[in-house]
Structures are given as C-alpha cells and as structure tokens.
Amino acid sequence: MPDILILYYSRHGSVAQLARQIARGVDEVPGMQARLRTVPPVAAVTTVAAPPEPEDGAPYVERSDLAECAGLILGSPTRFGNMAAPLKHFIDSLGAEWASGSLVGKPAAVFTSTASMHGGQESTLLSMLLPLLHHGMLITGIPFTQSQLSTTTSGGTPYGASHWTGPEGSSTLSEDERVLARALGRRVAQIAHKLGGEA
Template identity: 65%
Template structure:
C-alpha cells in the first residue's frame, strides 16, 4: 500500500503528537497509509552513543524510507526560526537521493511547534521547505478553506500546521491544531494518490 512518510524530530513530545495527528489524516484516505519515523538526537558523540533502535516512539528513519514513500511531511520544533539540528543533520545525509532524483515529483509538506506564538514558526516552516524543493518535491500547504486558519488563537499557518507548546513545552494540541494536522495529512495523501494514478 502506498505510504506517506511523516518524518520528525521532537524534544518534548509536541512535534511527535502532531506527527500522529497527520498520520490520522493520511489514513482517512482510502488506500493510503502513514509511516512515522524520527531522527536521533545529535551531539558531537551522537553516532557513538545512540542505540540503533530508540527506546520508545517511532523508529529511526533510513534512506530507504524516503525511497519508498509516495509523499513526505517533515516536522521539527522551532530553533531560532529554523529546524532543529538533528533533522538538518539527517537531511544533509540525503545527497545520494538528490543525485538520483528519488523524491522529485512527490508531494511534500512541513509542520512545527514553538514555545511562543511568535517564536519563528513561519520561518521554520519555510526553511524546511527549501531542502524539499532542492529534492524536486511539490510543496503543499494548507488552504484557507480549512476554516480553523481563520479563527485559531493557537497554532496554524497556510505554510503548514503549527503548535503553540508554551514556555514549559507542556501545552497539549488545541482542537484547531489537531484539525489542521489531520487536514494536512489528508491533503498530502490525496495529492499523492492522484499523482500515482496520473
């Protein structure tokens, strides 16, 4: 069954919660399934100390996950208006896929969370689009027909779903945020399905 890769990094759990909501949206589309993957934390000794399999949560991503997907949603907490280093570290290892055009023509989308409402959500989302565009992916966001964008007081942008996690990073996803995540998953899966049948 064709799948949408939902690849994320999450430090305190909010981005992982968003990934699960996006997966729900993907699986609302008949004949499509979600594949959730994460990346390990990174430090100067990361590769020597991280276990090959995480103790909990989603498995670590491999290049074959990207080769096999029919579309991808990329998620990260906001770090100074940009994606977190662990996700960027993995993306920087995908040159072999760029050389072969593996992701070219596949739909791609992005999502993020931040501790403050104006914590760089939109710049993070745009920065995550750039490597997807270099890979030739077709970027999709959220249209304003998703009416939650018009009245949300938490996260949500036309560039992709976002979440206001709060200063202590403990605020749960709001109902608007959940709906926008699911809407992105459904939109991504619908586009991927149409491209497969074209």
C-alpha cells in the same frame, strides 16, 4: 498500500503529537497509509552513537523509507526560527537521493512546534521547505478553505501545521491544531493518491 512518510524530530513530545494527528489524516484517505519515522539526536561528541532503536515512539528513518514513500511530511521543533539540528543533519546527508532524483515529483509538507507565539513558526516551516524544493518535491500547505486557519488562537499556518506550547511547554494540542494537522496529512495523501501513489 502506498505510504506517506512522516519524518520528524521531537525533543519534548509536541512535534510527535502533531505527527500522530497528521498520520490520522493520511489514514483517512482510502488506499493510503502513514509511516511514522524519527531521526536520532546529534551530539557534539561524535564518538557517542545513538542506540539502534529509540526507547519509545517511531523507529529511526532508513534510506528505504524515502525511496518507498509516495509523499513526505517533515516535522521539527523551532530552533531560533529554523529546524532542529538532528533533522537538518539527516537532510544534509541526502546527497545520493538528490543525485538520483528519488524524491522528485512527490508531494511534501512540513510542521513545527514552538514555545512562544512569535518564536519563528513560519520561518521554521519556510526553511524546512527549501531542501524539499531542491529535491524537486511538490510543496503542499494548508489552504484557507480550511476555516480553522482564520480562527486559531494558537498554532496553524498556511505553510504547514504547527503547535504553540506556551511558556509551560504543554504538548497538548488545541482542537484547531489537531484539525489543521489532520487536514495537512489528508491533503498530502490525497495529492499522492491523485498522482498515482507510487513510490
């Protein structure tokens, strides 16, 4: 079955929760399945290597995950209105994929989480879309036909799924956030399926 790669970095768990909801949406589309992957943290001390596998959660991404996917959904916490360094570090290493065009024509989407209501959710999502455009991917968002976009009092944008943790840093998603995350996963999977679903 064709995979939709859900690739994310999560520091405190809320981005991982969004990723699992997006995966549920992908899996709702007949003939499609979600593949959850994460990126290792980065550190200023470059001689310290990350363990070969994370202690829990999704395994680390490999180049083959990108080559084999029928679509890509990127997730990151918000860092000053931008994606977190570990995800950016990984994206910056994709020169060979860019040169070969291995992601061209595949649908793509993004998601994020932030601690403050105006902490840069939308600018983070938009900044995450830029490298996907350079890779020739087909950008997918959440249309306003999804009624929760007009009623949510927490996360959720037309640019992608999002979560507002609040000042206490809650990783519990609101019902609107869960619905919108599943809708995003479903939409990318449906588009990939219509495009043929081949890697």
